[in-house]
Each structure stands twice: as structure tokens, then as C-alpha cells.
Amino acid sequence: MSHLYEALRDEFEVEFINYKLLYPSLLFPGTTQYDKSDDHYLKVETKRMINSIGPLSWLKTARYIKKLNPDLIAIDWWQPFFGPSNRAITSFLRKQFPNKILFITENVISHEARWVDRILTKIGLKHADKFLALSQKVVDDVQLFSGKRKIYRSELPVYGWYEAGEQTNLQAAKEALGFEKDDTVLLFFGYVRRYKGLDILLEAFAKLLAQRPDLKLLVAGEFYDKPEFYDAIIQKLDLADKVKIINQYVPNEALAQYFQLSEVVVLPYRTGTQSGILNIAYGYYKPVVITDVGGLSEFVEDGKTGIIVPNANEADIAAGILRYFELAKTVDFGQNVRQRVEANGFNKIAEVFQRIVEES
Numbered sequence: 001m002s003h004l005y006e007a008l009r010d011e012f013e014v015e016f017i018n019y020k021l022l023y024p025s026l027l028f029p030g031t032t033q034y035d036k037s038d039d040h041y042l043k044v045e046t047k048r049m050i051n052s053i054g055p056l057s058w059l060k061t062a063r064y065i066k067k068l069n070p071d072l073i074a075i076d077w078w079q080p081f082f083g084p085s086n087r088a089i090t091s092f093l094r095k096q097f098p099n100k101i102l103f104i105t106e107n108v109i110s111h112e113a114r115w116v117d118r119i120l121t122k123i124g125l126k127h128a129d130k131f132l133a134l135s136q137k138v139v140d141d142v143q144l145f146s147g148k149r150k151i152y153r154s155e156l157p158v159y160g161w162y163e164a165g166e167q168t169n170l171q172a173a174k175e176a177l178g179f180e181k182d183d184t185v186l187l188f189f190g191y192v193r194r195y196k197g198l199d200i201l202l203e204a205f206a207k208l209l210a211q212r213p214d215l216k217l218l219v220a221g222e223f224y225d226k227p228e229f230y231d232a233i234i235q236k237l238d239l240a241d242k243v244k245i246i247n248q249y250v251p252n253e254a255l256a257q258y259f260q261l262s263e264v265v266v267l268p269y270r271t272g273t274q275s276g277i278l279n280i281a282y283g284y285y286k287p288v289v290i291t292d293v294g295g296l297s298e299f300v301e302d303g304k305t306g307i308i309v310p311n312a313n314e315a316d317i318a319a320g321i322l323r324y325f326e327l328a329k330t331v332d333f334g335q336n337v338r339q340r341v342e343a344n345g346f347n348k349i350a351e352v353f354q355r356i357v358e359e360s
Contacts, residue, residue: 001076002044003157004104004349011350012357015068017061020048023081052085062092072357073097074132078106080117083124090127100360103128106156107273108141121145130356135274135295150359154352155299155345156274159283173257177244183216186321187262187286189250190277192223192230197268197291197312199233204268204317206237211322220246220258259284264324270312272296282341287333289320303327304336 001016008014049064051057065073073093075086090101103125109117125145132152133139142151171181179185186205192198198219205217217239223230227247234243250258259265265281265288272294279299281288288306290296302308307327309320327333 003159003346005044007157007346007349008353011354015070016044016046017050017064018046018048019050019052020057021051021054024053050085050089052082055088058085058088059092062089065089065093066096070097070100072100072102072353072360074102074104074353075128076106077103077108077124080109080120080124083120083122086124087126094127099129101127101129102132102356103130104132104134105138105142106134108138108145129360132352132356135298137273137295137298141273152352152356153345154349156276156279157346157349158341158344159276159280170261173261176257177218177246177261179216179218179244179261182214184212184214185262186215186217187258187265187281188217188219188221188268189258189265189280190221192219192221192225192227192247194225195269195271197270197317198230200270200312200314200317201266201268202230202233202237202239202243203314204321205242206239207314207318208321209242212325215242217243218246218258218262219243220250222249223247255280256284259286262286264289264306264321266317266321267291267296268309268312268317269293269296274299282337285334285337285341287324287328287337289317289324291317299340301336301340303331305333305340306337 005014005016047064049057049061073090075090077086086103094101109121122145128146128149130150130152131142131146132154133142134154134156136153139151139153174181174183174185188196188198188201190196201217205215208215219230227245230245234240259281265277265286267275267277267288267290269275269291270293272291274295275290278288278290278296282299282305288300289309290300290306291309291312293312297308300306300308307320307324309316324333
């Protein structure tokens with residue numbers, strides 16, 4: 001959302017209202033709900049007003065928005081848990097702001113959805129007048145709930161604010177993580193949850209070593225699943241000296257070393273819509289190996305900016321990684337990624353919002 005603020009601020013007067021509480025501690029699987037980075041390239045002033053389980057804050061937020069009298073109210077939607085708070089706030093606003101409530105849908109229903117998530121989604125999106133979807137997969141999902149309401153289309157931004165052009169001392173970065181100079185590093189990055197397929201990647205990685213003994217796997221991100229499950233796979237496959245795990249939230253200032261020392265970023269997802277990890281990789285001009293699930297393949301040119309693997313299984317993942325290395329002998333993946341970044345649909349997001357406002 002900070003990227004959206006930056007993209008719109010020159011054309012619109014933008015007010016950013018944020019949460020002061022996202023999830024109750026008992027429901028949050030990680031260690032922190034806050035960005036603990038020291039480096040914040042995009043510094044956006046926000047008003048922390050919304051408590052996801054605090055009805056009084058919902059009323060206070062709606063009253064504040066009414067005083068602003070905006071031309072458009074854009075609400076970020078990514079998790080059904082926020083259905084009740086979104087429903088309440090929009091209920092207070094809908095009469096005063098007809099046809100001015102936009103939901104920006106990153107996901108429609110969570111990746112690990114239960115039956116209750118569909119109910120909460122219907123509740124939360126009830127008073128949306130229109131939608132902005134960030135992949136074709138999300139467009140398809142929104143249509144299950146949108147009826148005749150209009151759906152606009154854009155993409156996630158490429159997260160290039162991490163100064164991708166500044167090169168890390170790769171040898172020093174490798175040594176700091178216990179890698180050798182000549183190691184070729186695969187990167188799995190982000191929160192570890194079952195739908196992201198790290199277990200599949202570990203099985204595939206074990207098969208790859210017979211042909212590519214120079215490979216190492218770096219897993220960087222906080223585990224939302226039990227680490228013991230993945231530790232058992234690593235022990236079973238005798239990968240302890242080939243896999244480096246950093247089980248913690250990765251702050252912005254640490255991103256460069258992980259991405260720059262890696263040859264390729266692997267996203268072996270079982271399900272997905274779009275992926276912020278893919279766009280971070282692109283921000284460092286790194287190619288990706290992804291599974292053909294959800295909307296991921298919309299953002300990858302197979303054989304040019306990455307490799308699209310047909311299925312989330314160990315054989316296909318291993319074959320896709322080997323295909324990448326074979327093509328990399330003649331294909332300039334980094335340059336192709338640069339061109340893809342320049343063509344990113346988010347670059348024209350201000351024009352999309354201008355159209356949305358005009359049609360409100």
C-alpha cells in the first residue's frame with residue numbers, strides 16, 4: 001500500500017488509514033505483526049485507527065472518513081478475517097458515498113481457506129461498489145462474489161526500492177552464511193506455510209544434487225508451520241550440509257544479500273494468486289522458477305524471465321530448475337527481467353485510479 005500511496009500522491013490527495021491491531025495474538029502464527037526493519041525507503045504517514053476486533057474503532061474510522069468527504073474510498077482486501085470490520089465500516093459509509101467504495105483485492109479467499117472464509121468474504125465484500133484485481137486469477141475469484149459490479153485490473157508493483165543496483169560483496173555474503181565461493185545458491189524466501197511447497201522443494205533438491213553437487217539451498221523467512229516437519233525431511237534426505245535455514249523475519253536491509261548471492265528464486269507453490277516474493281525477486285532482476293498455479297504464471301515469461309513448472313511435485317520442480325541452468329547458458333534472464341519490470345502494469349496505476357474516480 002505504501003507503493004500505491006507513492007504512485008498516487010502526485011495526482012491525488014491521498015489519506016492513508018491503517019490498522020492499530022491486525023490479529024489478536026492468539027490467532028497470529030508469527031513473532032510480530034509489525035515491520036521491524038531499520039530501513040524504510042517508502043515512509044508514509046498513516047493514521048492507525050482500525051482495530052480488527054474493536055467495533056468502536058470501526059465507527060470512529062467511518063466518522064473520520066465522512067469528515068474527509070473523499071471522492072473515492074479504497075479498501076485493501078487480502079484476508080476474510082477482516083470481513084466483519086470491513087462490512088461495518090462500509091455500512092456506515094455507503095449512503096453518503098454511493099458508488100465510491102472500491103475494494104483492492106490481493107486475494108479473495110485465503111490460500112488455506114476453510115468453509116467459514118467464504119462466509120466472511122461475502123460479509124466483507126457486501127458493500128463494495130467496484131473492485132480492483134491484481135491478477136487474472138483474482139479477477140476470476142472476484143467474479144464469484146461481484147455480481148454485476150465492475151472489476152478493474154492492474155498488477156502488484158515490483159518491489160525495487162531495495163536499491164537493487166547496489167551490489168553486495170557476494171563472496172563475503174556467502175561466507176557469512178556458511179557457503180563456499182563456488183556454491184550455486186537457490187533461494188526460497190518468505191513466510192513458510194504449507195501452500196508454499198518448501199517440502200516439495202526439499203525433495204526435488206535432493207534429486208538435483210546427483211547432477212549438480214555445487215548447489216546449495218537458502219531458506220530465508222519466518223516459519224508459520226512447525227519447523228520440525230521440515231527438519232525431519234532434511235535429516236531423512238541427508239541435506240543438513242546443503243541447506244541453510246534462517247528462521248526469522250527478514251528486514252528490508254537484509255534482503256540484498258540474500259537475493260544478490262542467489263542464482264535463482266524458487267516458488268514451488270501448491271496454490272497462489274500472485275506473489276510479492278516474485279516481485280521482490282524481479283526487483284533484484286533475479287529469474288524465478290514457479291509452479292503453474294493461480295496467477296503466478298501471468299507474470300513470468302517462460303524461458304525468458306523464469307521457468308514455469310507444470311505441477312507442484314518434486315520431479316517437475318527438479319526438471320524446471322535443471323532447465324533453467326541449461327537455458328542460462330544462452331539466455332540473459334537478468335536483462336529479460338529488467339524489461340519485464342519496465343512493462344509492469346502497476347506503472348500505470350494512477351491512470352487506472354483516474355478512470356475509477358471518473359466513473360464513480
